[in-house]
Amino acid sequence: MKKGKVTMIFTISIACFALTLVMFMQFKIVNETDITSIETMREEELRTELANWKQKYEETKQQYDKTHDKIEEYKEKKENNIETAVLVNEELQQSNILLGKTDLVGEGIEITIKEVQFDDYSRDPNEDFSKIQDSDLLLIVNSLKNAGAEAISINEERIINMSDIAYIGSTFIKVNGQRILSPYIIKAIGNKSYLESSLLGNGGAAEQLKKMGHDVQIIQSDNVLVKKYSGDINYKYITD
């Protein structure tokens, strides 16, 4: 009888010990599962990071090869004035394209925004909440750039690197210092479906204007003409 009791206590204590062990193990597992979930997240992040750097590397490599080829060409044609002229003028043309000094054509979209005047006298006449403002056009231009637009114009005013959109006295909009009026016709060259979808959908800059009651129309086209910047493009304060 006594012997049996000792055995029993012994067994139970072993069992208790085992149980505690299992419990601790469980705690450990819980901790570990937490860590693993963070790590899988990190892995995904690492993958995008890797893709990002790979792409940047490839791009730089391409650019380097291009520059290198050009150097070789210059060296080869150094003796020949006419061929050098061709090379230099090619480069100048490329610069002018990027600056906005040339008319460009290509596939893209045309957005027409007609401002709707509200003849509602209950509205405060000073309130320009319902009007199309500089920030609306700014957001559209920004969305188009994000979608890869290569050239943009608003009412034939070409958007260049230093273009501004100003809202003068809550009455009209100026682009490049030129007064523009409704209907606003924004032309953009780039992948037409990317460009269009960047403006539509929830939070899209064009969708927002539609919700406010303005008439917004987007046409996809294979032949959008974006005119060149009409003024002189130069600088005064950048030192040579």
Added chain:
Amino acid sequence: MTKLKNSLVMGIMCCALTFGIFWQIRTVESSNVKVSQNYEENNLRAEVLKYKEKYDNEQKLLEKAESELEKERESATKTNSGLEDAEISIKKANKMIGLSEVKGPGVIVTLKDSPKNMVNVFNVANSVVHDIDILSVINELKNAGAEAISINDERLVITSAILCDGNVVRINKEKVGVPFVIKAIGLPESLAALERPGGYIEYLGKYVEVSLEKSNEITIPKYTGKIEFTYSKVK
């Protein structure tokens, strides 16, 4: 009676033990998965570092090649006055496009999230710098005659978009976080007009921390990406 009780206790114990053993097996399995994941991750990390280094090296090579090209162009056009003008135009254009580093007088605008105690703020979103705030400051600077602009040393070029991406803002597809340091070259006095009463900086200052500083020597780096038009053709 005691025998029944004993065997019941034993039975439960055995059950618990078996359970524990199964759990242990599972742990071993999952830790195996973890080891392989760690391995994978370390590999990825090494790979990222490798490409970063490769990119840096390539970027250095490119910079060298670009200055060499400039020299070649210069020496090739020296003998021809018509071409010399073209060569100068290219150099000037590269400065405006953002393909070369520029220096000059200007202003530095710094935007920070508001340090106010969030508990007392009605709408927290108001005290954070948004993409539209940056977009508006940039637009105002251009309006005041800025000739070159960078945000946290990301040069703004014709294709640059400013985009909200969760906690950060993306400029030229690169992540940029607070504080936003916007550098602009132009006449400091007219760029400083952003600070005028009723101006945009005063308006922004109600919500976030804004400061503007004039400087006579601002350096704006060149754009490190590539600008390539694939859809447009010259008419």
